Amino acid sequence: MTPTVEIADAGILLRDGVIEAIGPRESLSLASGAREISALDLTAIPGFLDVHIHGAGGHDVMEASAEAMAAVTRMVARRGTTSMVATTVTASPDATLHSVAGIAKYICTQRESGDPRAEVLGLHFEGPFISPARRGVHPTEFIKLPSAEFLDKLLQAAEGNAQILTIAPELLGAMPCIDAARKAGMVVAMGHTDATYEQARAGIAHGMRHAVHVYNAMRPFSHRDSGVIGAVLTSPDVSAELIADGVHVDEAAMKLLLQAKGAAGVVLISDGISATGMPDGKYMLGQFEVTVSGGICRNSEGKLAGSTLTLDRALQKIVALGAGLADAVRMLTLNPATLLGLEFKKGVLRTGADADIVLLDEGLQIRGVFTRGVPVA
Numbered sequence: 319m320t321p322t323v324e325i326a327d328a329g330i331l332l333r334d335g336v337i338e339a340i341g342p343r344e345s346l347s348l349a350s351g352a353r354e355i356s357a358l359d360l361t362a363i364p365g366f367l368d369v370h371i372h373g374a375g376g377h378d379v380m381e382a383s384a385e386a387m388a389a390v391t392r393m394v395a396r397r398g399t400t401s402m403v404a405t406t407v408t409a410s411p412d413a414t415l416h417s418v419a420g421i422a423k424y425i426c427t428q429r430e431s432g433d434p435r436a437e438v439l440g441l442h443f444e445g446p447f448i449s450p451a452r453r454g455v456h457p458t459e460f461i462k463l464p465s466a467e468f469l470d471k472l473l474q475a476a477e478g479n480a481q482i483l484t485i486a487p488e489l490l491g492a493m494p495c496i497d498a499a500r501k502a503g504m505v506v507a508m509g510h511t512d513a514t515y516e517q518a519r520a521g522i523a524h525g526m527r528h529a530v531h532v533y534n535a536m537r538p539f540s541h542r543d544s545g546v547i548g549a550v551l552t553s554p555d556v557s558a559e560l561i562a563d564g565v566h567v568d569e570a571a572m573k574l575l576l577q578a579k580g581a582a583g584v585v586l587i588s589d590g591i592s593a594t595g596m597p598d599g600k601y602m603l604g605q606f607e608v609t610v611s612g613g614i615c616r617n618s619e620g621k622l623a624g625s626t627l628t629l630d631r632a633l634q635k636i637v638a639l640g641a642g643l644a645d646a647v648r649m650l651t652l653n654p655a656t657l658l659g660l661e662f663k664k665g666v667l668r669t670g671a672d673a674d675i676v677l678l679d680e681g682l683q684i685r686g687v688f689t690r691g692v693p694v695a
Contacts, residue, residue, distance in 0.1 A: 321647040335690035364651040365400025365674030366629040373592035382420025391435035397628035400674035407604035408445030408456035418475040440481030448510035464495035486511035487521030518549035581645035591624035
């Protein structure tokens with residue numbers, strides 16, 4: 319499942335971490351010395367790409383050490399995520415710049431180990447340019463009005479690895495900041511926003527093309543004040559993130575989003591924190607502590623603080639809601655890759671793409687993962 323095409327009795331030839339050929343088995347010939355991996359009765363799909371993830375395996379990406387990043391990327395790879403965008407959370411300017419620089423350093427050296435792990439494709443700045451009224455659990459004291467000057471400092475620390483900027487379009491200074499981010503080649507996303515419909519539409523007209531964890535940390539929708547959610551649901555050019563854990567968004571709201579945006583308009587994310595893959599307990603999100611009980615993360619005020627969702631579970635949840643498997647896979651692979659402009663390299667099974675592959679059984683349980691051609695144990 320490429321995911322746009324289904325090939326029965328398929329074969330995939332991998333060489334040096336890249337897909338060399340793909341098609342019906344009978345059309346392929348094995349090179350001398352090739353190793354054959356039999357995956358009868360399994361479905362091969364592209365590896366998942368998570369554009370919004372803060373941590374996993376007991377570590378937060380803002381720790382920014384090679385050890386912490388390796389722990390995060392190894393853990394999520396076991397659950398099918400072969401690529402990710404490391405996502406910051408609002409913190410002090412010095413702490414944020416230090417974390418961004420550390421993540422950028424890791425990105426430059428991540429392939430040297432040869433370990434099978436998720437590839438970090440870049441950075442997603444979630445904060446500090448967000449609405450205090452819709453901050454979620456982001457610390458109030460470090461929220462800033464949009465500043466092209468501070469964004470430039472973030473971009474310099476990122477060393478060319480900045481991918482996504484989350485910003486509230488209604489804030490003073492938002493439009494010049496959006497311009498600067500777009501000039502730097504970033505995807506500009508609206509999130510943690512109290513924008514009205516008109517303010518959100520102004521941001522879209524200015525080049526915003528993505529919406530962060532739709533419904534969560536946004537002005538609520540009503541029939542006379544549709545707000546940012548109304549703008550997202552009715553704007554074909556805007557892709558919509560969804561945390562499909564059944565906790566952040568209820569089933570009816572998820573179905574509404576899927577029907578309004580269609581399979582091509584939704585990007586499933588984890589918003590996972592350091593507690594992902596770990597037992598209940600206390601964990602860090604950026605510089606503050608959260609408590610995980612029953613797999614649900616909350617801060618000291620009782621507010622939801624990210625999730626422990628893994629994308630294989632998101633796939634299962636969306637299919638259980640009634641989405642076709644190909645559509646659900648697209649929301650985890652091709653759609654986020656297209657958002658980043660990487661649709662020929664990531665999120666797809668095609669000649670020349672990275673050999674990031676997940677094998678699923680009929681129950682949508684993961685039976686194998688390959689990151690750039692290397693099997694994950």
